[in-house]
Amino acid sequence: MAVLMAVGVGATSSAQPTYALLGHEAPDFALHGVGGSNVRLSEHRGDVVVLSFWSSRCGPCRAQLAALDKSLATYRSAGLQIYGINVDDDQSRAIEFAHGGQTLSFALLLDPQKTVSRTYEVDNLPMTLLIDRNGTVRYVLRDYSTKSDDLYLQQLRSLLNE
Amino acid sequence: MNMNLRVTLAAWVVGFSVMVGPAMAQKAAPGTNASTAAPPATTAPAGTPGSAAPFDAPPADAAAGSDTAAPAAGADVPAEPPAPDTKGLDQEVQGLKKDVVDLNRDLFVLEEELLFPANTQVAVFLSMDVGDFFALDSVQLKIDQKEVINYLYTPREVEALLRGGVHRLYLGNLKVGKHELVAFFSGKGPNDRDYKRGASITFEKGIGAKYLELKINDRQRKQQPEFEIKDWE
Numbered sequence: 001m002a003v004l005m006a007v008g009v010g011a012t013s014s015a016q017p018t019y020a021l022l023g024h025e026a027p028d029f030a031l032h033g034v035g036g037s038n039v040r041l042s043e044h045r046g047d048v049v050v051l052s053f054w055s056s057r058c059g060p061c062r063a064q065l066a067a068l069d070k071s072l073a074t075y076r077s078a079g080l081q082i083y084g085i086n087v088d089d090d091q092s093r094a095i096e097f098a099h100g101g102q103t104l105s106f107a108l109l110l111d112p113q114k115t116v117s118r119t120y121e122v123d124n125l126p127m128t129l130l131i132d133r134n135g136t137v138r139y140v141l142r143d144y145s146t147k148s149d150d151l152y153l154q155q156l157r158s159l160l161n162e
Numbered sequence: 163m164n165m166n167l168r169v170t171l172a173a174w175v176v177g178f179s180v181m182v183g184p185a186m187a188q189k190a191a192p193g194t195n196a197s198t199a200a201p202p203a204t205t206a207p208a209g210t211p212g213s214a215a216p217f218d219a220p221p222a223d224a225a226a227g228s229d230t231a232a233p234a235a236g237a238d239v240p241a242e243p244p245a246p247d248t249k250g251l252d253q254e255v256q257g258l259k260k261d262v263v264d265l266n267r268d269l270f271v272l273e274e275e276l277l278f279p280a281n282t283q284v285a286v287f288l289s290m291d292v293g294d295f296f297a298l299d300s301v302q303l304k305i306d307q308k309e310v311i312n313y314l315y316t317p318r319e320v321e322a323l324l325r326g327g328v329h330r331l332y333l334g335n336l337k338v339g340k341h342e343l344v345a346f347f348s349g350k351g352p353n354d355r356d357y358k359r360g361a362s363i364t365f366e367k368g369i370g371a372k373y374l375e376l377k378i379n380d381r382q383r384k385q386q387p388e389f390e391i392k393d394w395e
Contacts, residue, residue: 030316037316038299038300043316
């Protein structure tokens with residue numbers, strides 16, 4: 001966790017390292033949701049799925065979750081699914097966040113063992129993946145800013161139009 | 163399936179993947195699991211009647227003109243080529259799709275036979291009846307004190323189980339002899355309280371395949387769920 005935070009929150013490098021899963025099938029997983037029900041990625045074939053890895057200690061993550069929530073409100077009917085995957089060691093922080101002031105319309109999933117984070121090679125927080133309707137990882141965003149938000153919407157629209 | 167037929171069908175798969183796109187070919191690739199091996203339902207056949215005109219079909223006015231011009235030109239004028247039979251093409255594509263699905267099924271069976279031979283195979287299934295007193299969340303399975311699977315059930319999967327579905331939770335290999343299986347069931351029990359129960363069985367693995375079933379039932383008299391493991395002889 002400490003490594004994820006150290007690498008993630010501060011660093012916003014201009015040269016984005018390549019991401020090994022780009023163009024490959026998104027590895028399937030099942031995780032507990034904060035709301036109680038479990039979620040399996042493969043059940044959402046046919047939808048555009050956005051996975052956002054976040055931590056309750058990461059400031060930009062909160063801002064990004066809010067931005068993702070806005071995009072879900074707009075594009076849900078076009079077949080968009082968003083999941084926020086929490087990588088905190090302490091699940092209670094994520095639960096507290098979920099039940100706190102910020103209300104999100106998408107499910108927050110818990111990955112305390114970091115099995116999914118390791119599979120998806122998360123090296124920065126927040127990290128957002130866009131998965132197309134065929135289950136292929138198409139885009140990755142390794143930071144959050146106004147610029148990356150525009151890029152996210154552009155990429156999202158292109159996937160929804162396919 | 164003999165080897166010649168397999169090679170022929172494999173060639174069809176390659177040809178068909180060019181026609182319907184790489185996504186379909188990926189689904190038909192050998193070695194995929196049961197969930198990805200399902201036949202595609204949404205891919206439209208390439209030659210669906212009415213979807214597109216054949217590329218070499220003559221224009222309508224040219225065809226009409228040839229009808230009147232043909233007798234005047236004499237007998238040595240070559241006849242117009244017949245319009246391609248799109249219906250036949252469509253049937254051919256459907257036939258190829260069926261062959262791909264059949265081939266995929268055969269390869270899946272072959273893979274299972276190779277990876278899990280009948281003399282060492284152990285399969286554990288899970289079924290659920292009623293479910294008024296227990297909402298299933300996950301099942302952890304240990305064989306000979308070693309965790310072999312920890313499976314989270316989504317609401318869709320639970321719904322399928324409640325409708326009578328049976329889930330193959332685990333497929334593996336075991337030596338002949340005595341073994342112990344322990345299953346831990348987690349979920350919500352009566353009054354929506356967290357509920358975790360275990361069940362165990364000691365079974366004898368013989369030469370043939372061994373099938374075990376984890377059954378979750380409602381015990382109406384005690385208003386509690388009941389967990390049992392059935393050994394299918």
